[in-house]
Amino acid sequence: MPKAQETILEIDLKALTHNFKHIKSKLKENTKFLAVVKAFAYGSDAVEISKHLQNLNVDCFAVAYTHEGVALRDAGITKPILVLHPHKTNLETIINRCLEPNLYSFDILHAFLTIAKEHKQTHYPVHIKFNTGLNRLGFNTQDVKKVSQSINNTSSIKVASIFSHLAASEDINERAFTENQIEKFKIVAKNFTKEIGYKPHLHICNTSGILNFPEAHFDMVRCGIGLYGFGNSEIENKNLKPIASLKSIISQIHLLQKGETLGYNRSFTASKTIKTATIPIGHADGIGRQYGNGVGFVNINGKRASIIGNVCMDMIMVDITNIDCNEGDEVIIFDSHNTAEDLASSINSISYELITSVSRRIKRVFCR
Structure with a gap:
């Protein structure tokens, strides 16, 4: 690239390809790769980043808010898009634009069930989040039976995945805490799967989880900061390229x-x-x-x-x-x-x- 003549943010899509392939090489062949492109793809450009990753055959995307998913749909992104933090006011838009909501509380679960029924949906894909220690979003682990009963009582939705979020996967001093989170999630996943009678995809690993806890890759991993070139450690940073x-x-x-x-x-x-x-x-x-x-x-x-x-x-x-x-x-x-x-x-x-x-x-x- 020629030298800058004004203030610019230069985005290297070859570096993005490198990071995607490097992280994907850490996964088993059948483990799905969910690319996190919230916050304008971590400040770069969500549309261009998502188009590039879709061409690389990434499995699905995640955004924080509904309007971010809508922007990707408007730009021609066809892969599944998980909305990590939907609000009740946006649930109808989620259905209209074929986005997939994270249902993290009874309030949002019941609101979405109502709207899905009104729209005569059958087996609409949703994702259920359980809190295993981050204490940010998610059902409590003791809510498994109550959540599953709500799901079993309707044909409007079907659980595409159940997931949780690691609190300190990059911190070697918190390894015991992370391992405890993973074990909690395994128990939740086992009990929840038994209650609903089928097995959704399971995912708990973020970038640092992917790199530090390969035993917890399960069916899918979520990668954000790693795609953009940071591995949260000096060793992993050398394997990645800031884009x-x-x-x-x-x-x-x-x-x-x-x-x-x-x-x-x-x-x-x-x-x-x-x-x-x-x-x-x-x-x-x-x-x-x-x-x-x-x-x-x-x-x-x-x-x-x-x-x-x-x-x-x-x-x-x-x-x-x-x-x-x-x-x-x-x-x-x-x-x-x-x-x-x-x-x-x-x-x-x-x-x-x-x-x-x-x-x-x-x-x-x-x-x-």
């Missing part, structure tokens, strides 16, 4: 004399004569104010430049005193070498938060 590179340019260079101030609230004062560069990206684009005042950094011509002063809505200023550069030169906020994980760690955050914060106003450029 997104956030790039910009130097708009203007300034020379600050000792004692001069920079930016809003005059939060930076030059202690000596320095050179600064202004870059067209700011907190409206996902580079939060917490990265300012010497905390965060960018890379220019192979050297790190600290962000100084307060981050503005549309701009940041960086110290380039010891960097040979010119106006118009490319600036790397993050890429496959200077990763989003590196930058996010400067504010004690994680790659997920930074990459999903990249504004939709930033132009997406695809490398195929």
Whole structure:
């Protein structure tokens, strides 16, 4: 790709292919691969990512909210789409657009049963989530009989899968907790399957679960962050390729004399004569104010430049005193070498938060 001439998010679809194939190589032949493309495919572009993965023959997709699934259907995605966090107000849309809801509480279960019956549905595919320790969404493990009775009393729905979510699968210090979650899920799955009289797909593994707990792959796995190039460990990060590179340019260079101030609230004062560069990206684009005042950094011509002063809505200023550069030169906020994980760690955050914060106003450029 040519060097950036404006602020862009460059998305490498070849890297996506690599990540998909690498993670898929960890699975048994019959284990299904569910690609998580919520939050604009982790800040990249849900439509383009999903189209590419559909061409790679991924088995199904997951989104957080109904409107995300609708956008994929509008774009021509035909594979099954699981809506992980549906709301009652969207259940009719879910049926109209052939999406598959996660039924995680009695409230949402009974609401969907009512609407499915009104729409004269038969064996509409749904997914049932059980809480095994994350304590976020899901039926309690003791609800198996009551949930199964509601399902057995209707022909409107059929359970496509039962699943749970691991709380700390990336943390070796929490291995015992994760193993306990897996055992709880096995018991739930066994009892639930017995109650409803058929076997839905079972899934509990996220990216770290796939990599660290192969014994828990079951019938299907859900992969999100791994597809986008992060394995939640130094070892696994080496096997994956970050697909997104956030790039910009130097708009203007300034020379600050000792004692001069920079930016809003005059939060930076030059202690000596320095050179600064202004870059067209700011907190409206996902580079939060917490990265300012010497905390965060960018890379220019192979050297790190600290962000100084307060981050503005549309701009940041960086110290380039010891960097040979010119106006118009490319600036790397993050890429496959200077990763989003590196930058996010400067504010004690994680790659997920930074990459999903990249504004939709930033132009997406695809490398195929």
